Amino acid sequence: MQPADIVKRNAAKYVLVATLTSPQVQKIDFWFGPYHVNKTGFLAVAGQVQRGSIGIEIGGEIAAGAAAQFEVDDNGRGAFRFPDPFGTALPDRMHVVHESTHAMFYLLYRSSRPEDTVNEGAAYVAGALYNIYMGSPVTDAELIPMPFAYANLIAKSIQNQQGAHVPERERSYLRAAVATRPLYGNSGVTYDSRN
Numbered sequence: 001m002q003p004a005d006i007v008k009r010n011a012a013k014y015v016l017v018a019t020l021t022s023p024q025v026q027k028i029d030f031w032f033g034p035y036h037v038n039k040t041g042f043l044a045v046a047g048q049v050q051r052g053s054i055g056i057e058i059g060g061e062i063a064a065g066a067a068a069q070f071e072v073d074d075n076g077r078g079a080f081r082f083p084d085p086f087g088t089a090l091p092d093r094m095h096v097v098h099e100s101t102h103a104m105f106y107l108l109y110r111s112s113r114p115e116d117t118v119n120e121g122a123a124y125v126a127g128a129l130y131n132i133y134m135g136s137p138v139t140d141a142e143l144i145p146m147p148f149a150y151a152n153l154i155a156k157s158i159q160n161q162q163g164a165h166v167p168e169r170e171r172s173y174l175r176a177a178v179a180t181r182p183l184y185g186n187s188g189v190t191y192d193s194r195n
């Protein structure tokens with residue numbers, strides 16, 4: 001690996017760990033069905049990244065329409081993949097929170113994997129809550145595309161409530177919004193799929 005790549009990787013690692021250990025992420029605490037998204041999970045992800053058990057890749061191929069991704073290789077090793085350049089602006093850190101929710105599910109729910117749309121729905125709500133706790137620098141107008149818009153509404157309804165449960169009807173709508181997004185539909189995601 002080139003020295004410049006090592007620098008980029010270390011910079012992304014720093015942003016990721018700093019984001020996951022920030023007061024705003026530590027405040028995220030909600031249930032999406034049987035799945036709990038909270039600081040315990042985010043700290044577990046940060047710890048695995050610090051130890052190198054979860055990798056970080058910069059650049060390379062990211063699914064069309066996606067800003068970043070969390071992927072698991074054939075050996076079962078998880079890794080984040082961030083675009084190059086990868087910055088510290090809020091949308092980038094929202095993506096860190098979104099992808100870290102996937103990483104959390106990968107770590108904590110290996111034997112009872114959630115459906116793809118549940119995994120995505122929870123990740124969108126976590127990202128939206130993070131934005132709200134940061135003072136909403138990403139505006140409502142910028143969050144209009146589905147499923148961002150719906151996740152943002154849900155996040156507003158449960159903000160500042162530790163351990164809030166996202167109601168079943170809201171979860172269903174959000175899952176349907178995920179399933180109809182081409183980014184997911186094109187990679188085989190349906191409402192009930194488990195990829």
Ligand SMILES: [Zn+2]
Nearest residue numbers: 098102120123
């Ligand atoms: Zn996602």
